[in-house]
Amino acid sequence: MSMTILIVDDEKNARKGLSEFLQPQGYEVIEAEKLAEAYEQLDQGNADIVLLDVKLPDGVGTSLLEETAHIPYRPPIIMITAYGEVDMAVKAMNDGAFYFLQKPINLEHLKALIEKASDKVKLFRQLAAIQRNQQQEANFIVGKSTAMQEALELAERAAEASASTLITGETGTGKEVIAQYMYSVGSRKNTIFLPIDCGVIQPTMLETELFGHEAGAFTSADKRKIGLMEAADGGILFLDEISSMPVEVQTKLLRALESQSFRRLGGTKEINVDVQVIAASNKNLPEMIEAGDFREDLYYRLNLMEIQMPSLAERKEDVPDLVGHFVNKFAPKYGKNITDVTPAALEAMTNYTYKGNIRDLRNVIERAVILCDDAAIDLPHLPRDMAVPA
Structure with missing residues (x-):
């Protein structure tokens, strides 16, 4: 996962020295x-992550802590100063500074601090991504x-092999549910699961x-955006209805x-990630x-493992278990003692043809x-056409 470090210092040589130390370690640096x-x-x-000098031409660095206190996921700010005032260090930590370093900087200490700050940023990204993508109950x-x-x-x-997987099947057969099951039992169960429905997002977006964008990448891009591929680093990205993905985006995904x-x-910098991709489609992809769509x-890259989800008509013997599950789920919700x-009623539900499969049965x-x-x-x-068979 790529990290961008902002170095705020009025001394050009100080910025240059820190940049030359950080860039070979894979960090992006802006000054x-x-x-x-x-x-x-x-x-x-x-x-x-921010490396912030205390004494600057247009103010005191600690004011940045106060001005950014409202940001939900404020970048970790490491204060740097040649002025070793204890009171200033205490105030900076109370205002939310990640750490307070005194010049001359011990570079190995700085390296360890940045690694700890990176762990915090990764957690921020995961939390933000989860908030953007409400997950369904498994x-x-x-x-x-x-x-x-x-x-x-x-x-x-x-799931155990972290293999790219394609889940196919009719609408409502539980493709996302089995993807979440793979997450819960696989080698990445302690990471993150991020779903995205390719069919409900405008192709241009x-x-x-x-993949995210940099500030200024297009007219309305006033801030950098972290994409789901980056936010899912170390975990699983679930691409539902991948058949809706435009061909040009397919090309970038393949790469x-x-x-x-x-x-x-x-952007110009390559961002390295470790992501297991699970895709799903209710369309015939070979067709x-x-x-040419x-x-x-x-x-073939996604289809390393293919899981064909059966329709409800192909698993009628499972209908009683599903009915019991949904009754137990909804009766408490609506305050019923069912x-x-x-x-x-069970026979009628078992023999009915569900166009929307489990989703229809749930409704x-x-x-x-x-x-x-x-x-x-x-x-x-029950619905009239189910209770009174034709």
Whole structure:
């Protein structure tokens, strides 16, 4: 994960020395001579970590701490001074400074501090990404069907190997749910899981959502944005409905998967990441390849492991377990004391053809719970076309 360090110091040689020490270690470095320049860089979101001199031409460095206190995920600020006043150091730490260093700087100490600050930034990024992407509850019901057992075995093997995985199946079969299951049982379970639905994001915005952008990359890009590929570093990025991804973005994704690196939009530095990508689609991707709408090389890169999610019609024996699960989920939500489903109602739900698969069944149960004032869900609580077969 790339880190950008802002060095704020009015001494050119001091900035140069720190830059020459940090850049070979893989850090991006930007410089500011005055507080005003530092404010501008922070306002654009360009800095992950700040090295801040106390004495500057246009003010005292500690004022930057006060002015940036409102930022939700303020970059860690390491104060640097040749003036070893204890009172100033105490105030700086109370105002939120990450650390207070005295010149001449011990570079090995600085290196260790920046590594600790980087860990904090990674946590910030993960929290921010989670807030942008509300995750669905996994609530995974395996069932008894052979088709689901086979899908589950493949999912567990792919999760343990951190292998690129393509999950296919009809709408509502639980593609994101099994992706979350892979996250919970795999080698990356203690990292981060970031989902993105490629089908609901404007094609022109999908690239910046995935890869981020630098300030000034386009007209409205007033701040640097960290993309999901970067935020998911060390974890899993789930690309739902990848068939909706424009071909030009597919090209950039392919390169990122092959090299485990990319550039932010408008950027020049390669950002190295370690991300397991799980993709899902309800479309026939081989047909899209034939039509020129999906890259064949990306398809094979994602399809190292393929998991075919069965439709509900292919796993009718699992319907009773799913019904019980959803009743237990929704009855407390709506304050109902529902403990059973009548045999007639269960038979009707088992034999029904669900166009939206598990998602449709979930809606049927939620509606039935709302309508039911008894201890058991019965035929009158079901949709008319389900309760009265044609």
